[in-house]
Amino acid sequence: MRTNSQISALFGPGAATRLATARVLVVGAGGIGCELLKNLSVSGFHHIHAIDLDTIDLSNLNRQFLFQRKHIKKPKAHVATAAIKAFNPSLDTSAMQANIKDEQFDVDWFGQFALVFNALDNLEARRHVNAMCLAARVPLVESGTAGYLGQVTVIKGGETECFDCHPKPAEKRSFPVCTIRSTPTAPIHCIVWAKNYLFVQLFGEPLEEKGEVVEEVEAGQEEELKALKEESGALAALSEAMGGDDFAQRIFNKVFCHDIRRLLSMSDMWAQRQPPRVLDYDELENQACDPPADHSNLSMAQAFILFRESCHTLARRRLEGSPLAFDKDDQDTLDFVTATASLRSYAFFIDQKSPFEVKAMAGNIIPAIATTNAIVAGMMVTQGVLALAGRLDECHTAYLSYNTKRPRCVIRESLSKPSLLCPVCRRRYLTLRLADPAKTILGDLLDYIGCLEGDMTLGMSRDNISVVEGSRLLYDPDYDSNCSRSMQDLCLVPGKMVTFANEDDSDVVPVILSIARPLTKENSGLDILIEGFEYIPEFVPLPQQPLKEECSATAVDNNLIEFGKRSIDDVNEVFESPSKKHAFDSEDLVILD
Numbered sequence: 163m164r165t166n167s168q169i170s171a172l173f174g175p176g177a178a179t180r181l182a183t184a185r186v187l188v189v190g191a192g193g194i195g196c197e198l199l200k201n202l203s204v205s206g207f208h209h210i211h212a213i214d215l216d217t218i219d220l221s222n223l224n225r226q227f228l229f230q231r232k233h234i235k236k237p238k239a240h241v242a243t244a245a246i247k248a249f250n251p252s253l254d255t256s257a258m259q260a261n262i263k264d265e266q267f268d269v270d271w272f273g274q275f276a277l278v279f280n281a282l283d284n285l286e287a288r289r290h291v292n293a294m295c296l297a298a299r300v301p302l303v304e305s306g307t308a309g310y311l312g313q314v315t316v317i318k319g320g321e322t323e324c325f326d327c328h329p330k331p332a333e334k335r336s337f338p339v340c341t342i343r344s345t346p347t348a349p350i351h352c353i354v355w356a357k358n359y360l361f362v363q364l365f366g367e368p369l370e371e372k373g374e375v376v377e378e379v380e381a382g383q384e385e386e387l388k389a390l391k392e393e394s395g396a397l398a399a400l401s402e403a404m405g406g407d408d409f410a411q412r413i414f415n416k417v418f419c420h421d422i423r424r425l426l427s428m429s430d431m432w433a434q435r436q437p438p439r440v441l442d443y444d445e446l447e448n449q450a451c452d453p454p455a456d457h458s459n460l461s462m463a464q465a466f467i468l469f470r471e472s473c474h475t476l477a478r479r480r481l482e483g484s485p486l487a488f489d490k491d492d493q494d495t496l497d498f499v500t501a502t503a504s505l506r507s508y509a510f511f512i513d514q515k516s517p518f519e520v521k522a523m524a525g526n527i528i529p530a531i532a533t534t535n536a537i538v539a540g541m542m543v544t545q546g547v548l549a550l551a552g553r554l555d556e557c558h559t560a561y562l563s564y565n566t567k568r569p570r571c572v573i574r575e576s577l578s579k580p581s582l583l584c585p586v587c588r589r590r591y592l593t594l595r596l597a598d599p600a601k602t603i604l605g606d607l608l609d610y611i612g613c614l615e616g617d618m619t620l621g622m623s624r625d626n627i628s629v630v631e632g633s634r635l636l637y638d639p640d641y642d643s644n645c646s647r648s649m650q651d652l653c654l655v656p657g658k659m660v661t662f663a664n665e666d667d668s669d670v671v672p673v674i675l676s677i678a679r680p681l682t683k684e685n686s687g688l689d690i691l692i693e694g695f696e697y698i699p700e701f702v703p704l705p706q707q708p709l710k711e712e713c714s715a716t717a718v719d720n721n722l723i724e725f726g727k728r729s730i731d732d733v734n735e736v737f738e739s740p741s742k743k744h745a746f747d748s749e750d751l752v753i754l755d
């Protein structure tokens with residue numbers, strides 16, 4: 163536990179009082195959240211509120227050290243805050259098991275905190291908290307980890323980049339169909355073939371629509387694609403043998419003998435490549451072997467046995483019910499993918515992966531590493547202390563990278579200014595309060611906005627305004643049927659955010675009205691009140707197409723936050739992490755420049 167003088171020595175004069183009086187929110191009490199809560203509790207923070215929608219699972223215990231076996235199924239936020247209170251009984255803690263996106267957490271609710279820490283694991287929730295903190299004008303410390311990689315940054319509306327200043331590319335994971343079906347060269351190609359092609363053809367719904375395999379035909383491959391389609395037809399016909407004793411053998415002979423012989427007959431294809439080998443069912447059947455171990459590679463004989471057994475199990479399940487879907491936690495489906503991917507790797511002379519690694523790759527799992535979470539949570543505290551003191555010029559975006567060549571594993575950058583084109587933070591955030599949402603109609607609100615004058619004018623009126631909530635268009639000059647409906651009827655309740663834009667003049671800053679709790683008696687006589695006019699962001703109208711230079715973000719996955727500025731070299735260095743490699747194996751990365 164830090165004494166006041168230690169806190170002042172570490173964080174500067176006045177820090178002890180500032181930390182002791184600030185009310186802070188921690189969103190997410192998982193891997194990073196537990197470390198962070200523990201850090202906050204011993205760093206001089208006093209009023210700590212935690213929220214998490216989940217309960218504790220056995221799989222959390224290896225790294226979420228505030229939890230013990232006896233806590234399984236209990237709410238994470240409650241157990242975590244109780245645990246830190248045990249470290250420091252003088253703390254004022256509170257906890258909620260809830261989704262941070264719930265409407266009850268409106269702008270007023272966020273506004274009660276001096277600082278928010280995000281310790282989340284998904285983009286959607288991060289985006290939501292980003293927008294709510296902008297609306298409530300509360301600084302946010304954002305974090306993310308993926309394997310050995312981690313990031314921390316500070317977001318303050320109007321002063322720094324926000325979470326949405328750079329577009330986050332959708333997770334991309336696609337492979338050309340001919341690589342997967344005819345010329346695999348990497349373990350991931352065999353895994354995708356087993357999971358997205360063979361498994362789906364035999365036991366599931368049709369495949370390519372699933373998105374991982376794309377019909378990207380290179381010149382001269384049209385013939386090959388046609389042959390592959392015929393091959394798929396033949397495989398579908400084999401499904402009719404499902405349930406029979408020789409089902410596994412027929413599948414094996416088709417995919418590891420017949421199809422490979424057909425490929426070998428195309429000698430041009432192997433001029434520059436190692437040709438595959440045909441596998442022999444009888445030979446493998448006669449080989450004795452030990453049972454497979456989770457962490458070591460399967461021998462060919464072990465893969466064969468697993469293939470045969472999983473084929474029969476899945477055939478039985480498929481005949482008993484509806485199409486099956488691959489699930490990394492469904493052992494039968496995982497066994498099938500592990501075994502067939504291993505056999506295909508043997509056939510194509512590709513490195514083997516252990517069942518454990520196959521599970522990570524097929525399930526696209528990035529291992530969570532306690533040390534990474536701990537380092538990131540430590541950096542969050544130091545950034546949070548600076549943000550709380552308003553010392554944004556001293557705050558940083560910090561990247562934790564894994565690289566044996568670099569002397570330091572933390573790379574720091576000063577915070578960037580908001581992107582002038584950001585569709586989220588380059589907006590005017592105002593708060594709307596109504597005396598009675600059941601009585602005020604949308605038309606009244608439009609008139610009220612049209613009549614605002616002086617410093618409060620928004621440059622909008624019924625003739626040019628468009629009103630949108632989420633993906634719902636509520637009003638534009640050609641669509642006024644909602645004007646006579648009450649705000650309550652339109653579900654415009656506290657917690658909702660409504661965007662008002664001038665349709666005619668793109669130089670007018672769009673306004674986001676956060677609907678907050680109704681007016682109290684203090685404002686009696688008013689029906690509508692809009693607050694927060696002091697801040698007008700510098701505004702540049704959005705172009706039709708986002709400018710390419712603006713997109714300097716890297717995408718790793720939904721688990722890792724992305725903020726511009728890292729060079730591709732840095733990015734490549736960061737990706738030298740072995741854990742990252744096993745999860746993504748090069749084709750899985752999307753790098754925008």
Ligand SMILES: Nc1ncnc2c1ncn2[C@@H]1O[C@H](COP(=O)(O)OP(=O)(O)OP(=O)(O)O)[C@@H](O)[C@H]1O
Nearest residue numbers: 190191192193194214215216260261262282283287
């Ligand atoms: N919308 C949300 N509202 C509140 N909490 C959320 C929300 N989305 C995610 N979380 C919480 O954020 C935490 C993120 O922690 P972490 O990344 O360690 O995930 P985890 O679920 O604990 O671990 P794993 O996914 O590896 O099993 C989780 O506890 C999760 O419940």
Ligand SMILES: [Zn+2]
Nearest residue numbers: 324327584587
């Ligand atoms: Zn922004």
